[in-house]
Amino acid sequence: MTPLLETRGLTANYGDFRALFGVDITVQPGETVAIIGANGAGKTTLLRAIAGVLRSAPAQVLHHGAPIGALPADQVMQRGISMVPEGRRLFPSLSVEENLLIGGQTRRAKGPWSLATVYDLFPILRERRHSPGTALSGGQQQMVAIGRALMANPELMLCDEISLGLAPVVIRDIYAALPQIKAGGASLVIVEQDIAQALRVADRVYCLMEGRVTLTGRPADITRDAIHAAYFGAPA
Amino acid sequence: MIGVDTIVQGVLLGGLYALFAAGLSLVFGIMRLVNLAHGDLIVMGAYLILILVTLSGLNPFLAALVAAPLMFGLGWGLQRLVLNRTLGKDILPPLLVTFGLSIALQNALLEGFSADSRKISAGGLETASADLGIVTVGVMPLLTFASAIAVIVGLNALFYRTALGRAFRAVSDDPVTASLMGIRPAHVFAMATGVAMLVVTVAALYFGMRANFDPAIGPARLIYAFEAVIIGGLGSLWGTLAGGIIIGVAQTVGAAVNPEWQILAGHVAFLLVLLVRPRGLFPRAVD
Numbered sequence: 001m002t003p004l005l006e007t008r009g010l011t012a013n014y015g016d017f018r019a020l021f022g023v024d025i026t027v028q029p030g031e032t033v034a035i036i037g038a039n040g041a042g043k044t045t046l047l048r049a050i051a052g053v054l055r056s057a058p059a060q061v062l063h064h065g066a067p068i069g070a071l072p073a074d075q076v077m078q079r080g081i082s083m084v085p086e087g088r089r090l091f092p093s094l095s096v097e098e099n100l101l102i103g104g105q106t107r108r109a110k111g112p113w114s115l116a117t118v119y120d121l122f123p124i125l126r127e128r129r130h131s132p133g134t135a136l137s138g139g140q141q142q143m144v145a146i147g148r149a150l151m152a153n154p155e156l157m158l159c160d161e162i163s164l165g166l167a168p169v170v171i172r173d174i175y176a177a178l179p180q181i182k183a184g185g186a187s188l189v190i191v192e193q194d195i196a197q198a199l200r201v202a203d204r205v206y207c208l209m210e211g212r213v214t215l216t217g218r219p220a221d222i223t224r225d226a227i228h229a230a231y232f233g234a235p236a
Numbered sequence: 237m238i239g240v241d242t243i244v245q246g247v248l249l250g251g252l253y254a255l256f257a258a259g260l261s262l263v264f265g266i267m268r269l270v271n272l273a274h275g276d277l278i279v280m281g282a283y284l285i286l287i288l289v290t291l292s293g294l295n296p297f298l299a300a301l302v303a304a305p306l307m308f309g310l311g312w313g314l315q316r317l318v319l320n321r322t323l324g325k326d327i328l329p330p331l332l333v334t335f336g337l338s339i340a341l342q343n344a345l346l347e348g349f350s351a352d353s354r355k356i357s358a359g360g361l362e363t364a365s366a367d368l369g370i371v372t373v374g375v376m377p378l379l380t381f382a383s384a385i386a387v388i389v390g391l392n393a394l395f396y397r398t399a400l401g402r403a404f405r406a407v408s409d410d411p412v413t414a415s416l417m418g419i420r421p422a423h424v425f426a427m428a429t430g431v432a433m434l435v436v437t438v439a440a441l442y443f444g445m446r447a448n449f450d451p452a453i454g455p456a457r458l459i460y461a462f463e464a465v466i467i468g469g470l471g472s473l474w475g476t477l478a479g480g481i482i483i484g485v486a487q488t489v490g491a492a493v494n495p496e497w498q499i500l501a502g503h504v505a506f507l508l509v510l511l512v513r514p515r516g517l518f519p520r521a522v523d
Contacts, residue, residue, distance in 0.1 A: 077418040089413040093405040105399050106418030
């Protein structure tokens with residue numbers, strides 16, 4: 001079966017600095033894949049390269065087998081790959097509702113997600129829908145960012161550090177929404193620093209270190225020692 | 237004698253300046269691009285309307301309606317083919333390119349239309365007046381002012397009530413994240429300049445009907461537009477109208493005191509506002 005998404009020998013550079021050295025990952029339809037790794041391992045770079053914010057060679061990123069590595073971000077999004085960016089990146093000039101609407105403005109695929117169902121998923125957003133997006137708490141802003149990505153009814157949603165900087169109780173609320181998002185038909189790639197959280201929700205895990213994949217497997221099959229070695233490059 | 241009449245004339249004149257400035261304000265607000273050729277584009281629009289009126293005998297208002305889609309297309313293409321390439325972290329390239337465009341436009345118009353000054357004839361409208369009770373005003377200034385209000389109401393509706401306006405604001409906030417929403421900033425910028433050229437067409441219509449124009453007059457119009465935008469606070473359209481009115485009133489009051497002071501009084505008012513409120517009267521929260 002052709003994977004939903006595949007990277008083959010994906011490389012990425014920031015100027016002269018190379019951040020990814022030949023990363024291979026695959027995402028099957030319906031899967032939740034977690035990318036873990038230390039700060040600077042290349043996790044965010046990997047998502048940005050998949051999303052088209054960073055361009056790569058065409059065949060380094062495949063969507064249902066089609067080369068999309070060189071497409072700009074707006075065209076990648078049109079193909080059904082949406083992103084919850086690091087730091088949420090809500091539009092300050094737009095209200096909560098407008099932030100949500102803009103997520104589905106250019107691509108309205110058939111699917112379960114609409115303004116109404118996003119408000120059902122995160123009821124607090126309905127109350128705050130006329131507030132400026134940036135007037136909300138961090139957790140609520142994260143909900144807007146997730147809802148905004150859902151509005152296009154994506155086939156694949158890339159989530160970058162959705163728990164970063166949030167209180168544990170808020171993280172729990174946000175992760176509690178993931179099963180519904182999966183049930184809606186979206187596959188997920190989750191970048192997460194919180195390893196325990198990542199292992200709980202993922203079907204498969206990749207660990208990155210210094211721009212290379214150092215470990216891959218199912219959460220049940222991975223030992224603490226293996227993660228430690230993959231994370232830091234040395235056995236515990 | 238400075239009376240109600242002088243003030244009213246100044247306010248109405250402000251409508252014309254707001255029309256000059258609205259397109260400039262729109263483009264700056266969305267893509268932080270200062271278009272130094274804006275005044276020349278207004279003059280070019282006036283020539284386009286003049287050609288249409290001369291060739292087809294159309295009423296100037298209908299001619300402007302015909303010119304509008306052409307101007308939109310021109311703005312779209314200009315942004316797509318030229319100005320988008322100048323946008324980036326450095327603010328100098330767009331200034332240099334639009335400065336060059338300004339010179340090229342002036343010379344092209346000079347080549348095509350000679351240096352003779354021209355005017356779009358509006359028939360009886362030019363001398364018609366309306367009695368407002370306290371004062372009697374010209375129908376033409378009144379129409380200009382009403383058009384400025386209509387343009388600003390229209391632009392605000394576009395900005396705050398349509399999907400395109402939402403895209404304008406999103407791209408203005410954060411182009412990279414907007415592209416993650418499937419929006420192509422280059423396309424949105426081209427639409428914005430197209431819309432700005434629609435406003436330029438309205439400005440050109442009244443500009444061309446109210447006074448003589450020649451190919452070299454653009455930069456002088458640009459100065460008033462700049463002053464109106466800056467007084468109003470960059471990116472605020474109602475602020476731009478307020479800025480236009482302040483300059484207009486200062487000019488008519490100055491002229492009432494001494495006809496030689498008309499232009500100077502407008503510029504002095506601009507400087508005074510900058511002294512008191514360096515960011516303009518209605519600055520945007522984030523800039």
